Amino acid sequence: MRVSAYLDHAATTPVLPEAAAVLAEHLSRTGNPSSLHASGRAARRVVEESRERVAAALGARPSEVLLTGGGTEADNLAIKGLFWARTAQDPARRRVLVSAVEHHAVLDPAFWLAEHAGAEIVLLPVDDEGRVRLDVLRDELAAHAGTTALVSVMWANNEVGTLQPLAEVVSLARARGVPVHADAVQAVGQVPVDFAASGLDALTVTGHKVGGPVGVGALLARRDLPLVPVLHGGGQERGVRSGSLDVPAIAAFAVAVERAVEAREETARRLGGLRDALVAGVRAAVPGAVLRGPADPADRLPANAHFTFPGCEGDSLLYLLDSAGVECSTGSACQAGVPQPSHVLLAMGLDESDARGALRFSLGWPSTDEDVAALLAALPGVVERARAAGLAGRPRAGAL
Numbered sequence: 001m002r003v004s005a006y007l008d009h010a011a012t013t014p015v016l017p018e019a020a021a022v023l024a025e026h027l028s029r030t031g032n033p034s035s036l037h038a039s040g041r042a043a044r045r046v047v048e049e050s051r052e053r054v055a056a057a058l059g060a061r062p063s064e065v066l067l068t069g070g071g072t073e074a075d076n077l078a079i080k081g082l083f084w085a086r087t088a089q090d091p092a093r094r095r096v097l098v099s100a101v102e103h104h105a106v107l108d109p110a111f112w113l114a115e116h117a118g119a120e121i122v123l124l125p126v127d128d129e130g131r132v133r134l135d136v137l138r139d140e141l142a143a144h145a146g147t148t149a150l151v152s153v154m155w156a157n158n159e160v161g162t163l164q165p166l167a168e169v170v171s172l173a174r175a176r177g178v179p180v181h182a183d184a185v186q187a188v189g190q191v192p193v194d195f196a197a198s199g200l201d202a203l204t205v206t207g208h209k210v211g212g213p214v215g216v217g218a219l220l221a222r223r224d225l226p227l228v229p230v231l232h233g234g235g236q237e238r239g240v241r242s243g244s245l246d247v248p249a250i251a252a253f254a255v256a257v258e259r260a261v262e263a264r265e266e267t268a269r270r271l272g273g274l275r276d277a278l279v280a281g282v283r284a285a286v287p288g289a290v291l292r293g294p295a296d297p298a299d300r301l302p303a304n305a306h307f308t309f310p311g312c313e314g315d316s317l318l319y320l321l322d323s324a325g326v327e328c329s330t331g332s333a334c335q336a337g338v339p340q341p342s343h344v345l346l347a348m349g350l351d352e353s354d355a356r357g358a359l360r361f362s363l364g365w366p367s368t369d370e371d372v373a374a375l376l377a378a379l380p381g382v383v384e385r386a387r388a389a390g391l392a393g394r395p396r397a398g399a400l
C-alpha cells in the first residue's frame, strides 16, 4: 500500500543519505577495532574519529562518549550502572528519583532494580503539561539526599514533546551531590543539547531518531561518574560496555548526529512551522480535538504534536488513518499494540477514557506540507468512523 504521509518520526526516522553512504562504505571493510594489525588499527581510527564527532556535536569530550547499541542500552547503563556504583559506595543510597513520564527504557530498569536490588523508586509527578514538579524534587532532595542514588529526568518527552526544566533539575541535585541522568533521545537535533553546559552527569542519545541507523547510540558520561557495567566481556569502552564495536553503524551514527546538530536551527524553524500548521489544521478539522502537552509551542519539541480525540479509541484512529495511507502513533512506539492508556497522559492527570483517544504526530527531516495535507484530508472521516466504533476497542475489519 502506498504511504501518503509518514508522521511517526519520533518512533524512527529515515536514515540520512549521507549516513547511509557511510554505513555502506564501512560494511565492506574488515577489521575489529580491538585488533592490533593494520585493519584493526584502521577500524579503531574510524571509531575514534566518530567518537570525536559525536562529542564535538554534543558538547562533550571524546572520552565521555560510551558507544552503545542504542538508547535503551544507554538508559539501562545509566540507571543500573549508576545505582550499583552509588550503592557500592554507600549502601544507604537506595532511592532512585525518576519522572513519572520517562520512557520505559528508563522506568523499567528502575522498577527492575526495585524488584531485584532493593531500590526505592520515587516517581516525580508532573503538571498537566507533562513538566516535572520541581517543588517535589526539591523537597525529596532536601529530605533524602543522603539516601538518593540518582535522579533521571528526560530532556524532552517522546509522547507529548514537553521540554523539561533540566537546568533547574541539575542545580537542585548538584547542590545535594546527587548525580543526574537525562534521556535526550528525542531532543538531539530539535533543541540545543550541550552536555558540558547542561551540567548533567550522564545523557542518552540514539542513532535512529536523528537520521542514523537503528541499534547504535551513546551514553555520554562524565569521566568521574562511577558506573558498574551492565555488559561484561572484552572490556571495550573503558571497561563499562563490553562487546565488539559496530564500526559501520558508529561511523553512520556520528555523521547523523553531526548533520542533525548542524541543521538543528533550520530544522526547528521549518518543522516548527509545519507543526503549527498541523495543529491549527487538526483543530479546524476536528473541533473537539484537544492538544496535549505544552500550550506554548516554545515549551515543546518543534516536531511534535499530540492530541486526544474524545469518544475515540486511539487504536481505531491509528488503524483507520493507516488504511488511508497516513502513519502516526498512539504514543510511544514501544507500546504500540498494547491497548493500555499512556502512563504519560495519566501522569498529566487525564482520566483513562480521555487518555485512550490519543494520537501523536511527529515530523522529521523529509516531512513536507503534503504530509500535513494528507492527514488533514483523511482525519475528519476517520474521526467520525472511530467515534461510531466508540471506545469498545479496535474497529472490526469491516469498519476499516
Ligand SMILES: Cc1ncc(COP(=O)(O)O)c(C=O)c1O
Binding pocket: 010, 011, 069, 070, 071, 072, 073, 075, 103, 105, 154, 157, 158, 183, 185, 186, 206, 207, 208, 215, 217, 333, 334
Ligand atoms: C525517549 C526515548 N528513550 C529511549 C528510547 C529507546 O531508544 P532505542 O530505540 O534506540 O533503544 C526511545 C525510543 O522510542 C525514546 O523515545
